[in-house]
Amino acid sequence: MNRIPETLEHHDHEVVGDAIYFPDLSNQIYHNCPGISSSTIRRFGQSQLHALNEEVLDSSALRFGSAAHALIVEGESTFNNEVACLSGSPYTNANKDLKREYESRGLTVITDADRQTIYEMRDSLIPEADKLLHPSESEYPGVFNYPYERALFWFERDLLLKVKSDVVRYPLSGPFSDNSVILVDYKTTQSCEPRSFTNSVKKYQYDLQAAWYKRAYEKAGFKVVDFIFVAQEKKAPYASKIFKMKHEDMEAGWLELDRLLGEYKAVIDGKAPTVYNTPSVVEIQL
Numbered sequence: 001m002n003r004i005p006e007t008l009e010h011h012d013h014e015v016v017g018d019a020i021y022f023p024d025l026s027n028q029i030y031h032n033c034p035g036i037s038s039s040t041i042r043r044f045g046q047s048q049l050h051a052l053n054e055e056v057l058d059s060s061a062l063r064f065g066s067a068a069h070a071l072i073v074e075g076e077s078t079f080n081n082e083v084a085c086l087s088g089s090p091y092t093n094a095n096k097d098l099k100r101e102y103e104s105r106g107l108t109v110i111t112d113a114d115r116q117t118i119y120e121m122r123d124s125l126i127p128e129a130d131k132l133l134h135p136s137e138s139e140y141p142g143v144f145n146y147p148y149e150r151a152l153f154w155f156e157r158d159l160l161l162k163v164k165s166d167v168v169r170y171p172l173s174g175p176f177s178d179n180s181v182i183l184v185d186y187k188t189t190q191s192c193e194p195r196s197f198t199n200s201v202k203k204y205q206y207d208l209q210a211a212w213y214k215r216a217y218e219k220a221g222f223k224v225v226d227f228i229f230v231a232q233e234k235k236a237p238y239a240s241k242i243f244k245m246k247h248e249d250m251e252a253g254w255l256e257l258d259r260l261l262g263e264y265k266a267v268i269d270g271k272a273p274t275v276y277n278t279p280s281v282v283e284i285q286l
Helices: 027-032 038-046 048-052 060-074 076-082 093-104 112-124 127-133 194-204 206-219 247-268
Strands: 014-016 019-022 083-086 108-111 148-156 159-169 180-189 223-233 240-244
Touching: 019 206, 027 159, 038 048, 038 206, 038 247, 048 247, 060 076, 060 083, 060 108, 060 112, 060 148, 060 159, 060 180, 076 083, 083 093, 083 112, 093 108, 108 112, 127 159, 127 180, 127 223, 127 240, 148 206, 159 206, 159 247, 180 194, 180 206, 194 206, 194 223, 194 240, 206 223, 206 247
Parallel strands: 083 108, 180 223
Antiparallel strands: 014 019, 019 148, 148 159, 159 180, 223 240
């Protein structure tokens, strides 16, 4: 197995299968440490130079999603430690300065109105979805002493890859063993109507995200029984719905990801140019 970067060696970790498990990496350390995430490689497929420049995406929608995830998946303690709220307009000079200060400390910054909405979303989640997101200790594998935000690193094509899953748990039914897991991911969305959320899966390439997570856990020696999305609308009455990925779609997703990793390595190794920002003319295929 390739060596992990020196910046990660002093963090508690263990080898699990062909992957490296970090039980205690904070979100800030995880995002700042080396390794290609599913977000990076999906962005590479859409805009190579932006992905290669490692641009940090930031928007009110992304901040809202991160804050909702902190409260609804990990709980109030995590929310209070990782999220800061601005009172009044976020566009005043005072609040702009406060936002910069909070962000320098690694906090996700939202408005008080967003905070109220997120608490209402938590209280509106259907019980079945809430149970999926919050398993009991008997419902997640022993290697994971805590089921939330577990970080795995592994190598493909001599590239260091990484993943941080929302929730890892045992199957709800069927084969019950230490190497069978269900991965659960929480998404905020405009609509939980099945056709609409399916369109979101295609638009934001959640299928590739699922394939990336599945690959990570397979490298760690687990059998991924299911990959489940808990989707919840961001407007009252905050409807929620449970979706799961087809295994054949995740297999197809990994083939696409492996192709992108090949292109990524060729570009960073200087063996291939980026596909745009070059003088060549590309014929459009409709």
